[in-house]
Amino acid sequence: MKRFQFRLQKVLDVRELVLQDSERSLAASLAQLVRTEAVLDVCRGHLLLAEQSIASRLSEGQWDARCMLALHGDFARCDKALKTAQVASSGAARQVDSAREEVLKRRTEVESLEVLRRHAEESWKEDSRRLDMAAMDELASLRHQRRRQQEKTSC
Numbered sequence: 001m002k003r004f005q006f007r008l009q010k011v012l013d014v015r016e017l018v019l020q021d022s023e024r025s026l027a028a029s030l031a032q033l034v035r036t037e038a039v040l041d042v043c044r045g046h047l048l049l050a051e052q053s054i055a056s057r058l059s060e061g062q063w064d065a066r067c068m069l070a071l072h073g074d075f076a077r078c079d080k081a082l083k084t085a086q087v088a089s090s091g092a093a094r095q096v097d098s099a100r101e102e103v104l105k106r107r108t109e110v111e112s113l114e115v116l117r118r119h120a121e122e123s124w125k126e127d128s129r130r131l132d133m134a135a136m137d138e139l140a141s142l143r144h145q146r147r148r149q150q151e152k153t154s155c
Helices: 009-059 065-154
Strands: none
Touching: 009 065
């Protein structure tokens, strides 16, 4: 008997490859998000240190203009770096969200084709069973007819 062959197997194979590509893209997006979150944490730490440095100088009564300008410049650089990191982090988060949507879309396509494959295979098995049963019935009826013929001729 002929083996089961799904007509859309090549389409299913291609969809699975596309799904794998989109999963790799999602993994890369997640890695980028982790990196930007790490940079964001570092920037927050630097900003906190700059704030603490300014606060400690003020509490000690050190009002030197040059020192305060340098500390303020450091604070401004840290604040700018933090804002840049926040923008990069939000961009990376949007990219992760779009990659997740793409993976879900591709996974749905693959699953729908797999459902079609299962239904086609079940239908093929049922047809095979019917053909086997028809062949068995044919053999049984031929055997029965031969016996009747033999019984008639022996009498």
